[in-house]
Amino acid sequence: MKTRIEVSGCFPVLRALNAQQFTNAIEPRLLDIRNPLSGLQIDMFGKVTAVDIAEERGLITVEIEVADDFLQRYQLQPQQIETILVERITKLRHPATGAMVRVEARLAVIKADAAR
Numbered sequence: 001m002k003t004r005i006e007v008s009g010c011f012p013v014l015r016a017l018n019a020q021q022f023t024n025a026i027e028p029r030l031l032d033i034r035n036p037l038s039g040l041q042i043d044m045f046g047k048v049t050a051v052d053i054a055e056e057r058g059l060i061t062v063e064i065e066v067a068d069d070f071l072q073r074y075q076l077q078p079q080q081i082e083t084i085l086v087e088r089i090t091k092l093r094h095p096a097t098g099a100m101v102r103v104e105a106r107l108a109v110i111k112a113d114a115a116r
Contacts (some may be wrong), residue, residue: 004108
């Protein structure tokens, strides 16, 4: 399952970051989540597969891939994971300073699966 999330409110605080640095800021937020059904902790469940920085619009679009077997293993629906992904990405750690930066995140209008 691939999900596209739009992140805004990053500039000017995270202006100097490139795509790899945004990936490095996002991926740790995909660790140690709570299963919405059981409340138990789940380890790494997704990875960033693409980052598009549109600084002139103040948006970063991130594509995150979650393995289908992850959904089956934990008996989760894609909508449940999408909600968790958006929630987890609302705070990013600045790679240089280590400070947590609050940003806005929402599902992109067109998900990657629908575009293919």
